Amino acid sequence: MSAGSLRLRGRSRADHARGALFQGLLLFSLAIGFVTLGVLLFDVLQRGLPYLDLALLTNAPSTDPQIAGARPAILATVYMMVILLVTVLPIGVATAIYLEEYANKERWYNRLLDLNIQNLAAVPSIVYGILGLAFLVRGLGLGRVLLAGALILTLLVLPIVIVSSREAIRAVPDSIRQGGYALGATQWQVIWRQVLPSAIPGIATGSILALARAIGETAPLILVGALTYVSFNPTIMGPFTALPIQIYQYISRPQEEFKLIAAAAIIVLLAILLTMNAFAIWLRNRYQKRW
Amino acid sequence: MTTTLKTITKAALLLGLLALLAGCGGGGRDGSEAGTTTSAGGDSDLSGRIEADGSSTVGPFTTAAAERFQREHGGVQVTVGISGTGGGFERFCAGETDLSNASRPIKDEEREICEQNGVDYVELHAVNDGLAVVVHPDNDWAACLTVEELSTIWRPEAEGEIQNWNQVRDGFPDERLLLAGAGTDSGTFDYFTEEINGDTGAIRADYQASEDDNVTVQAVSGSKGGMGFFGLSYVEENAGKIKAIEVDGGDGCVAPSTDTVQDGTYTPLGRPLFLYAKTESFRQPEVQEFMSFILDNNTEIAEAALYVPLTDEQLTTARDSLDQAIAEVAS
Amino acid sequence: MATPEVTSGARPRLRAEGRRWGEDAIKGVLALCALVSVLTTAGIVIALLEPAIEFFRFVSLREFFTTTRWAPLFEPASFGVLPLLNGTFLVTAIAVAVCMPFGLGAAIYLSEYARPRVRKTLKPAFEVLAGIPTVVFGFFALTFVTPLLRSIGIEVEIFNALSAGLVMGVMLLPTVASLSEDAMTAVPQSLRDGAYALGSSRLQVSTRIVVPAAISGIVASYVLAISRAVGETMIVLIAAGQLARVTFDPQLAIQTMTAFIAATGTGDVPRGTVDYNTIFAVGLTLFVITFAMNMVSIRLVRRYREVYE
Numbered sequence: 001m002s003a004g005s006l007r008l009r010g011r012s013r014a015d016h017a018r019g020a021l022f023q024g025l026l027l028f029s030l031a032i033g034f035v036t037l038g039v040l041l042f043d044v045l046q047r048g049l050p051y052l053d054l055a056l057l058t059n060a061p062s063t064d065p066q067i068a069g070a071r072p073a074i075l076a077t078v079y080m081m082v083i084l085l086v087t088v089l090p091i092g093v094a095t096a097i098y099l100e101e102y103a104n105k106e107r108w109y110n111r112l113l114d115l116n117i118q119n120l121a122a123v124p125s126i127v128y129g130i131l132g133l134a135f136l137v138r139g140l141g142l143g144r145v146l147l148a149g150a151l152i153l154t155l156l157v158l159p160i161v162i163v164s165s166r167e168a169i170r171a172v173p174d175s176i177r178q179g180g181y182a183l184g185a186t187q188w189q190v191i192w193r194q195v196l197p198s199a200i201p202g203i204a205t206g207s208i209l210a211l212a213r214a215i216g217e218t219a220p221l222i223l224v225g226a227l228t229y230v231s232f233n234p235t236i237m238g239p240f241t242a243l244p245i246q247i248y249q250y251i252s253r254p255q256e257e258f259k260l261i262a263a264a265a266i267i268v269l270l271a272i273l274l275t276m277n278a279f280a281i282w283l284r285n286r287y288q289k290r291w
Numbered sequence: 292m293t294t295t296l297k298t299i300t301k302a303a304l305l306l307g308l309l310a311l312l313a314g315c316g317g318g319g320r321d322g323s324e325a326g327t328t329t330s331a332g333g334d335s336d337l338s339g340r341i342e343a344d345g346s347s348t349v350g351p352f353t354t355a356a357a358e359r360f361q362r363e364h365g366g367v368q369v370t371v372g373i374s375g376t377g378g379g380f381e382r383f384c385a386g387e388t389d390l391s392n393a394s395r396p397i398k399d400e401e402r403e404i405c406e407q408n409g410v411d412y413v414e415l416h417a418v419n420d421g422l423a424v425v426v427h428p429d430n431d432w433a434a435c436l437t438v439e440e441l442s443t444i445w446r447p448e449a450e451g452e453i454q455n456w457n458q459v460r461d462g463f464p465d466e467r468l469l470l471a472g473a474g475t476d477s478g479t480f481d482y483f484t485e486e487i488n489g490d491t492g493a494i495r496a497d498y499q500a501s502e503d504d505n506v507t508v509q510a511v512s513g514s515k516g517g518m519g520f521f522g523l524s525y526v527e528e529n530a531g532k533i534k535a536i537e538v539d540g541g542d543g544c545v546a547p548s549t550d551t552v553q554d555g556t557y558t559p560l561g562r563p564l565f566l567y568a569k570t571e572s573f574r575q576p577e578v579q580e581f582m583s584f585i586l587d588n589n590t591e592i593a594e595a596a597l598y599v600p601l602t603d604e605q606l607t608t609a610r611d612s613l614d615q616a617i618a619e620v621a622s
Numbered sequence: 623m624a625t626p627e628v629t630s631g632a633r634p635r636l637r638a639e640g641r642r643w644g645e646d647a648i649k650g651v652l653a654l655c656a657l658v659s660v661l662t663t664a665g666i667v668i669a670l671l672e673p674a675i676e677f678f679r680f681v682s683l684r685e686f687f688t689t690t691r692w693a694p695l696f697e698p699a700s701f702g703v704l705p706l707l708n709g710t711f712l713v714t715a716i717a718v719a720v721c722m723p724f725g726l727g728a729a730i731y732l733s734e735y736a737r738p739r740v741r742k743t744l745k746p747a748f749e750v751l752a753g754i755p756t757v758v759f760g761f762f763a764l765t766f767v768t769p770l771l772r773s774i775g776i777e778v779e780i781f782n783a784l785s786a787g788l789v790m791g792v793m794l795l796p797t798v799a800s801l802s803e804d805a806m807t808a809v810p811q812s813l814r815d816g817a818y819a820l821g822s823s824r825l826q827v828s829t830r831i832v833v834p835a836a837i838s839g840i841v842a843s844y845v846l847a848i849s850r851a852v853g854e855t856m857i858v859l860i861a862a863g864q865l866a867r868v869t870f871d872p873q874l875a876i877q878t879m880t881a882f883i884a885a886t887g888t889g890d891v892p893r894g895t896v897d898y899n900t901i902f903a904v905g906l907t908l909f910v911i912t913f914a915m916n917m918v919s920i921r922l923v924r925r926y927r928e929v930y931e
Contacts, residue, residue, distance in 0.1 A: 015823055022825045023735060029727025030744070032720075033795045037751045040762055063355040063595050094655035102649050103656075115916055117659050122849030122912035124880040126887055127666060127905050134669040155662050162659070163846055164801060167839045171808030188648050202804045208749050209797060216755030219855050219884050222374075228347075229354040229371035231361055239342075239370045244755045251761065252503045253351075254528035254597065266758055273753040281746045288807070377898075400895070447696065471780070474864050474885050475695040496693045499781055499875060500864035502885060506764065510780045 044270075048263030056264050060231035061246065065257035070265050073246035076146055076234040077215060077269070080242065081276060083150035084157070084214055085207065091154075092161030092210075093196075093203060099162075100169040101191055121159035128156045129223030137224055144225025146240035152220050157210035164209065168202020169195055197287060204284040208277050215273050218244045243269050338366035339577045345372075345379025345392030347502075348478050348522065349564045352418050353392050355596040356585045363584075367577045376478050377401075380567075384410050389572040393565040394420075394478025410569060413616035415609050417566040417585060418592075419599035421523040421552040422483055423535040424560070425508075427515050432456070432463050435537040435544035438487060438559065444468065444518070446488045450495035456516055470498035471510035471519040477502065483520050486559040508533055523547055524597030552599040564598070568613075573620040586610055666909065674906040677899035686903065692866035692877070694900045695886070701900070703907060705866035709876035710852060710908075713787045713862055716872060717851040720791025722844055725798025726833075729840075732799070733806035734828045745803065752796035760860030763789040768861070781863030781875035790857050794847045801846065805839020806832050838923055845919045852912055855880040879908050 059069025095117070103110040132152035142148045172195050180190035196203075218226075227241050228249050234240040243265060250262035343353050350373045357369035374382065376393045383391035384405040397405075397414070405412060424441065426433055433456070440459055443449065456463040473479035475492070480500075485491045499510050504521040511517035512532035519533070526535045526547070537544035540558035551557035566585070572578040585592065586601075586609055593600035601609065678686070681701045689702025728748065732741050767785040771778050778784055809832050817827045833840065863875025864885060883901050 019823050019825045022828075023731075026727045026731035026735060029724035030731050030748075032724050033728060033748055033751055033792060033799070036792045037747075037754075039766070040754060040758065043762075043766070044758070061354075062358055063351065091655045091658050094652045095659060098649070098652035098656045102652060111920075113656055113660065115913070115920055116663050118845060118849065118916040118920065119909070119913045120659060120662060121846055122853045122916070123666060123909060124853040124855050124883060124905070126855055126880065126884050127670070127909070129887070130901075130905070131662070131665050131669050135665050155658075158659060158662070160846070163842055164804070167801065167805060167842055168808075170838070171805065173810065186642060186645055188645055202808075205749075205800050205804055208746075209752055209800065212749065212753035212796075215753065216757065218755075218757060219887075223887065225372070227370045227372045228350060229357060229369075231358065232368050244757055247755065248757050251757070252505060254505065254525045256528065266755065269755060270750070270753060274750065277746065277749070277753070285742050447698075469780075492696050494696060496691075496696055497865060497867075499779070501781075501860075503860070506860070509764070513780055 044263050044266050047260050048265070048267045051260045051264035052267055053264075056261065056268065061229060061249075065255055065261060068250070068258070068261055070243065070246050070261075070268070072230045072232065072234055073241050073243045073265075074268060074272075076149075076230075076240040077243040078272060079146060079234060079236065080150040080153060080240075081211060081215060081272070083147070083236075084154050085211065085276070087151070087154045088158055088161050088210060089203075089207060092158055092206070093165050095158075095162050096165035096169055097191060097196075100166055101187065101195070117159050117162050121163065124219075125156055125217050126219040126223065128152055129220035131155070132220060132224040143237075144239060145237045146234050147236050148224045149221045149226055149240060149242065152224050153214040153217060156217065156220060157214050160210045160213060161203075161206045164206025165199065165203045168199035168206070171202065172198045198289060200287040201284040201289075204280040204287075208280050211276055211280075212273060215269060216244050218242070218248055221245060243272075336366070337364045337577045337580060339575055340368045340370070341390065341572075341575075341578055341581055342388045343369065343371045343390035343392060344374050344382050344388045345390075345567075346376040346394040346478050346564075347373040348394040348420070349392035349417070349566070351524075352564065352592065352596040352598055353390070353566070356581070356588075356592045359588065359592060359595075360581055360584050364577065364580065367581070369581070380405075383412070383567060383569065384408055386410055386569070386571075389569055389575075389578055391567040393567060394562075395481050396565065397567065411571065412567050412569050413612055415566045415568065415582070415586075415612060416563045416601070416605055417609070418564050418589065418596075418601060419552050419605075420562050420564055421547040421557055421599060422479065422486075422520055422560040422562060423523050423526045423547045424518065424520050424538060425511055425526060425533040425535050426519075427511060427517045428531065428534050429515055430517075430534075433459075433518075433536055435539055437539040438541070441487050441538070442489075444470070445484075445494055445498075447493055447495055450497050453495075466516040467514075469510065469514040469517045470495075471507045471517065472498055472500060473504070473507070473521060474500040474502050479504075479521060482562050483560075523549075523552070523599065527597060549599045553602045561599075568616070570616050570620055573617050579617055582613055586613065670902050670906045670909065673899045673902035677896060677903040680896045680899075681903075690868050692882075695897055699897075703879075703904060705868050706877060706879045706882055706904060707907075707911075708868045708870075709783070709858075709862070709866065710878040710880070712783045712870065712872060712876060713790065713858055713878055714848065714851040716784060716787025717790035717794060717854075718844075718848055720788060721794035721798050721847050721851075724791075725795045725843070725847070726802055726840065728795065728799040729802035729806060730828050730833070732803045734824060734832060745800065748799060749796050751793070752800075754793070756793070756854065756856035757860070759789050759793050760786075760857045763857060763861035776873065778873040779863070779875050781861060781865070782873050783862055783876050784872035786858050786862035787872065789861065790851055790854055793854075793857070794850060797850065798843045798847050801843035802836065802840045805836035805843070808839070809835040841919070841923050845916065845923075848915070849912060852908070852915075853880060855884045859884050879904050883908075 055067060056069050057074065058071055059067055060071055062068040099113065132148060136142050136148045136151055137144055176194050177190050180194050221242050226245050227239055228245060230239055230241045247262045247265045250258040350371055354371050357371060361367060361369060376395055379391040379393065380397060380401040382388045384401060386408060443459055444453055454468055456466045456468060481491045484494045488494060501507055504525045507519045507521050508525060508529045511519040535547050537546045538560055545551050545557045547557050552561040555561060568582055586606060589606060590600040686701055686703050689700060690704050691700040691702050692705040693700045732745055736744060763785040767789055768778055768780060771785060813831055813835060814827050817831050858878045859881045862878060862881060864877050864881065865875040866877040883904055887901050
């Protein structure tokens with residue numbers, strides 16, 4: 001390099017082209033998701049909107065398409081999602097905190113725990129159903145009740161919450177922690193007041209993904225006793241059904257009208273999901289930081 | 292666009308979409324029936340819970356019955372599950388359910404478990420169904436097939452061998468066979484294989500199996516050489532997409548219909564569907580009422596669920612069995 | 623932890639603290655929560671093991687793993703699990719081929735190229751995709767994607783691995799994209815700024831700085847996606863078929879392990895029979911495979927993780 005000058009090379013044309021191509025590819029990636037979503041939503045909305053009426057929300061299921069509704073299913077799904085959130089978030093985040101902040105990563109049992117959680121994410125939902133039937137319905141004697149369904153869904157999505165919370169906690173720079181310790185804070189104080197608030201966006205993402213997964217599940221619920229015909233409102237310790245099960249039921253009926261009612265029920269499901277996620281999204285946006 | 296303008300545009304679009312949704316919602320059916328519950332009024336001195344589980348084929352029938360029953364007896368809660376005929380029996384023989392829906396009679400192994408657990412029951416032939424064999428609407432050559440020909444197509448030995456219509460009968464065109472039907476875990480499958488191939492579970496393994504008969508409809512209607520089997524209820528609802536053929540069970544070609552299933556001429560594919568009731572449950576008056584209700588209103592319920600009602604003779608037999616079982620419990 | 627006393631005229635004395643029981647208690651509670659996942663696995667293994675053992679008394683391990691015909695509920699029965707493994711592998715491979723590159727692409731865009739406001743709207747919109755019930759995706763694959771593929775000349779059967787795999791891949795896009803994007807957002811801005819200051823283009827910064835820095839989160843999202851793909855039931859049940867066969871042609875119908883378990887588990891087979899115990903044998907196989915897969919991936923992640931402070 002010559003002594004006095006630094007040749008600043010401008011961006012070559014090839015570089016620009018490459019950059020543009022890359023950006024195009026990225027947009028394409030985004031597009032695939034959105035186009036599919038768009039097509040799906042358009043199809044569902046087109047078929048379901050005309051059938052999204054009060055009857056759907058207030059009536060019980062029926063063999064007569066004119067009055068068939070999904071009220072018990074809607075209520076049951078909402079109850080289950082609330083129970084799920086209240087259960088899975090504390091346990092999942094606590095596990096993540098333990099693994100990231102307290103556990104000695106060299107110990108074999110912590111490594112096993114690690115492996116264990118990742119493995120659980122791959123277990124098919126129907127196996128969770130078998131688990132629920134054996135241990136919750138029969139073992140604990142809960143019976144075929146809504147609570148059993150909610151708990152088994154909790155176990156199903158627990159790995160999702162743990163994994164995303166862990167990544168969120170891991171991403172908090174260590175300097176934050178060290179600063180806290182230097183000021184004399186205890187480990188828990190540092191976690192509670194520094195690490196967790198910074199990790200909220202990641203945890204929120206985890207809860208969004210977990211809720212999304214749980215709300216659409218059918219297989220484990222069927223095994224744990226979800227019914228296909230319930231005409232009365234569910235209670236936590238009573239018989240239950242769930243919206244995706246009701247949807248599948250209606251889709252499988254021969255009459256064409258039922259398929260349209262199913263589409264309307266899908267809209268309701270998505271609306272429930274979006275409402276529950278809205279809070280998480282707001283939280284995420286509020287606490288998002290760039291380090 | 293400035294940022295403010297962008298925000299305003301976004302908000303406007305969103306509001307517009309919401310308004311559209313709100314406005315377009317409903318209208319697909321007469322909204323005057325909102326708020327109708329199936330448990331409204333009627334004779335409310337009966338109360339309690341009746342639990343039914345089992346076959347997904349019989350489920351709709353029991354559901355239709357439950358719906359109508361609850362309209363008259365608002366205090367009774369009836370629930371219906373679809374764990375499958377086998378699953379239903381498992382729960383039934385463990386004493387967990389009051390009724391078991393079954394698309395096949397109880398097997399010996401299952402009966403033994405019931406006996407071991409002291410669960411006495413009565414078997415009721417509750418409604419009829421016909422298994423239709425369907426083909427593509429443009430299929431003009433196979434208007435009637437004998438049971439032997441059906442077996443040629445569907446038996447295990449046909450796997451990989453019989454791929455074309457022209458192998459079935461001389462004169463049939465060169466059209467590739469596309470086979471679809473119920474999956475291995477349904478009563479429909481059991482019944483079809485038993486009647487056509489002689490043994491439950493005996494069928495070629497290379498057909499498109501599905502638990503959802505709507506999907507079978509789609510498979511058959513999508514291919515000129517398509518062929519499938521499912522219950523009559525799906526035939527009526529999909530009239531333009533597929534058509535049922537006549538089956539020659541030894542006495543000539545018979546088309547499936549309510550009449551031919553009832554008088555037994557549509558053979559061998561007319562089948563009985565069963566309700567098993569735990570006699571212990573008859574101590575509860577609501578269960579007695581429900582069973583009587585099903586028999587008294589058999590035609591209406593069957594038609595609502597798109598099945599074939601019992602003949603008068605079958606109805607009498609069922610009533611006798613029921614009355615006998617109730618009498619035994621009372622004594 | 624005792625701290626030495628620092629005494630000096632006007633400064634406050636730093637008192638040494640005794641052992642903080644509260645901290646230990648907290649650690650205990652957290653560990654207990656972690657135990658839940660262990661108990662879950664233990665439960666699953668127990669629930670699967672006994673009937674599976676009973677099954678293997680009837681069918682030899684060799685027959686199970688080497689025969690290429692899976693027809694347990696037909697007459698005559700055959701218990702080779704290879705076709706199911708094949709089916710699962712085929713569909714997962716297709717799904718992964720879709721969600722890995724495109725999920726990452728979407729994440730890079732959201733994290734590096736999109737303006738914060740755009741990101742705030744796009745990211746949740748993308749996540750709606752994750753909320754669509756798998757039943758809907760299944761029917762979408764069957765009633766939309768399959769005809770679509772046929773119309774562009776790909777001769778798929780009515781049930782086929784390709785439609786199911788593609789739709790599954792799209793379903794998994796939010797999982798990969800969201801988690802990867804979170805990881806990338808967490809990469810310190812100073813790294814990017816340094817690279818930009820040296821004259822790097824956005825392409826270079828994204829691919830050479832940010833992605834490697836966030837690789838732990840990205841790989842975590844990949845592993846989660848693969849796990850999810852292997853365990854997915856509804857989409858394959860509806861769209862991929864129930865025909866167990868050994869093939870690498872995605873246009874044909876296949877049967878995955880999960881589809882078999884779901885169909886048999888909710889069907890009419892009497893409990894306690896060999897036929898029914900096939901569920902547990904297949905379930906156990908699935909469990910063992912994913913366990914091995916995850917073991918490998920954890921090793922990989924540990925090797926390549928970058929720590930910045």
